[in-house]
Amino acid sequence: MVPLRIASFIGIFASLCTLLAIIVYSIGKFFFGQLWPAGFATTTVLILFSICLNALFLGIVGEYLGRIYRQVKYNTLVIREETINMGESTNPGAPYTRGVAQATILDE
Numbered sequence: 001m002v003p004l005r006i007a008s009f010i011g012i013f014a015s016l017c018t019l020l021a022i023i024v025y026s027i028g029k030f031f032f033g034q035l036w037p038a039g040f041a042t043t044t045v046l047i048l049f050s051i052c053l054n055a056l057f058l059g060i061v062g063e064y065l066g067r068i069y070r071q072v073k074y075n076t077l078v079i080r081e082e083t084i085n086m087g088e089s090t091n092p093g094a095p096y097t098r099g100v101a102q103a104t105i106l107d108e
Contacts, residue, residue, distance in 0.1 A: 001063075001066045001070075003062075004059060004062030004063055004065075004066050005059070005063070007055055007058045007059040007062055008055070008056065008059025008060070008062075008063065009059075010055045010059075011052050011053075011054075011055030011056030011057075011058070011059050012052075012056070014048060014051050014052035014055055015049075015052040015056070017048055017052075018045060018048040018049050018052055021044060021045055021048055022045055025041040025044075025045065029041070
């Protein structure tokens with residue numbers, strides 16, 4: 001789970017860097033008249049923004065898969081070895097109570 005959380009934190013850090021880059025480029029352009037090459041600021045901001053989106057979504061999917069893994073990890077595995085008395089039930093209103101199953105429970 002730790003590497004998955006690290007991906008989320010990298011995404012947050014990258015989004016903060018993108019926000020900082022937008023502020024720096026805007027201040028440089030409007031207040032100091034900085035002239036960067038054409039498309040430099042836009043390309044830099046778009047690349048940083050795409051990196052932060054990828055890292056955030058990777059972190060979200062990773063957290064989701066990690067929680068599924070943790071939930072499934074501790075369930076016991078049940079294998080039905082044999083079924084006894086699978087005839088008609090005495091209570092027709094209860095279709096799920098037919099028969100008795102013997103099971104072997106395997107703990108990993």
